[in-house]
Amino acid sequence: MADTMGHSATATRNTSVALGFFVLAIAPQIFELIWSIGTIFGWAAGRGPLQIVAAHAAALVVGGPAALVGGDTKKASSDVLLALIYSYPLFVVAVLTIFMTIRSAQDYVGGIVLMALALFALWASSDLQGMRGFSFGAGTAPRMFGGLLVALGAAIALTGLLTDGPAMPHYSWRGPLLVMASIVFFALAIRPLGVVVTAFASFLIAAMGTHETRWIETIIVGACLTAGCALLFPYVLGLPMPMFPRFLVQ
């Protein structure tokens, strides 16, 4: 009874891990798609969302297999290469994952994600020149280290299959999300809004990262810190930095 329960538990978790890898395998494509939404509003240049969906779908479904069968990867477009170098190996891994017994999810997932990063780097450096005679081209070293990291990632994943170890770590979302939000807000606001507003607002956003925040003391400390930063960085250290929002100064 306990056995079957344990088995079904790992089976369901395996499918979710495999599903995660599947998403990871098309993560660059999804990222490009999200990025391209900006083109609709004219924020960014490049291909529109519909073009991207069409191009990647064609590359994944038709272009990749065609290039594989034809053995003609030299002339393949960058989308097809992404499918070939990055997505297909990860699809394979995702499918294999379903049938594996994972003994240490921490190692297994860690290894596979590293492998994915390395594959992505291999794709990113695929347009660079390789060896020219005995001298290195721009792409030689990235490919060398990329290949090495693929092997190492696979080896780490293998240890996750063969030896017992910690299970999947628990991630919390509140801290990472709000600290990240605070950082992104800071980056976007520092130029238009200046140090005073930005630092204070970022402080408050970051403070939300824990539920233990008491608002009155946080606001007081934030105000003091903002005042300190506004004096320290631009005046004492002489670093060029806008102080107040642009629309107020003008």
Next chain:
Amino acid sequence: MFDLFHNLGLGFGVVFQVSWWSPWWLYGLSLPVSINILMCLIGALVGTLVGVLPGIGTVATVAMLLPITFGLPPVGALIMLAGIYYGAQYGGSTTSILVNIPGEATSVVTAIDGHAMAKQGRAGPALAIAAIGSFFAGCVATVLIAVLGAPLTKLALAFGPAEYFSLMVLGLIFAVVLAKGSVLKAIAMIVFGLLLSMVGSDIETGASRMAFNIPELADGLGFATVAMGVFGFAEIIRNLDAGAEMNRDLVQQKITGLMPTRKDLIDSAPAILRGTILGSILGILPGGGAVIASFASYTLEKKIAKNPSRFGRGAIEGVAAPESANNAAAQTSFIPLLTLGIPPNAVMALMVGAMTIHGIVPGPQVMQKQPELVWGMIASMWIGNLMLIIINLPLVGIWVRLLRVPYRLMFPSIVIFCAIGIYSVNNAPVDVILAGVFGLVGYWLIKHDFEPAPLLLGMVLGPLMEENLRRALLISRGDWSVFLTRPLSAGLLAIAAFLLVLTLLPMLRAKRDEVFTESEN
């Protein structure tokens, strides 16, 4: 020998260089001010502060303060950054002993016996011995840098690209051997770092590599940005996981009697000596550094003690040895940087960044072309250590009070300081976002039990390694055997291979794990 005194004299001359300061409110009077002494003091104080506060490490601080040094003369900037590094070693021990919270990874082992001593009401002697040990180690290390500097520089001039490459391989292998946990994961982190260092334009052909046409990436990932993300933001995010309220059992009773007894001194003298020697050696080795030095020396003390059961219950040797070791290692790790131009750890890598900002290319040439810089920095270390021992003991009360600042107020402040710091390096908002992304990467790495330190080392050595590898192969006309036919290079690679094999042997592996688990029980 004469050279040595001449050089040290030059160094002290630089540090004590006096400029006249005549502020308007003194109506024409001038005050003698030594900027370098002032920098040394600021660095040491900031370092101690960082060492005291848990949740913000040396690497993140040095990265954060890099922009502050832009306006300073190069000597002053380097003196201050060096001060932060060894100041943190002092500060970390204070909180380890008093409150059982190691402010720095280097003083984790100090907490075991130091805090036990504090509970017995002997916090004073523990602090004093830690300070004395650190000071002694600092003095020895300063002399060692001065003595070894010149001969190593000569050796470095005999190095060709092949030797440089092999030396860096050796350094990376050391980083693997000395890293905590799985060897495989440590190697993977190094390679990941090497790969990250390839982003940006290629040195030789100028081709843009893995930059995705993003202009901010064309110049490569900034080392300070990645360091801040992986060591600064990631640490904060991880601390928030556990909840902001950390359990802090402060030692409430008043600290009485700083002076150690005669017996304390006799007991700890040999431990200090052993710690200093071990720390100096581990500091020089690339990939080593202060953390491993403190662990190793604690283990050594426990092994050779007549009565090992005393350890963990307030043995003074358990404070004296690791504290001397970490300070010695922190300082001797400047040796490979100053003589060979190879940073042995992440903090030294940031020093490289600081040097390049000021137009100094670290390496053997620096010692010959800018002796006042190198010797000034070396002399400042001795003075800084002296300052620390004088400042620190009276200030203990203030440091402890600082610890009562709750983390829920501290972490947003650290986030803001880090963000402003990174922004001001290049005035680039993208850098701030990149640091944030690397913060998430670092958080993920910590969660999956990967060590971020080898990653940074790989990232720093990446461009140097690639350049020397290419050059060596170009000179040998593509013949890879050049690394084995040149005796120096072959020797270095042999040591690296030997070390790697040693680490993988099961028997020694168990020993290595034992060293690292020492702190946990």
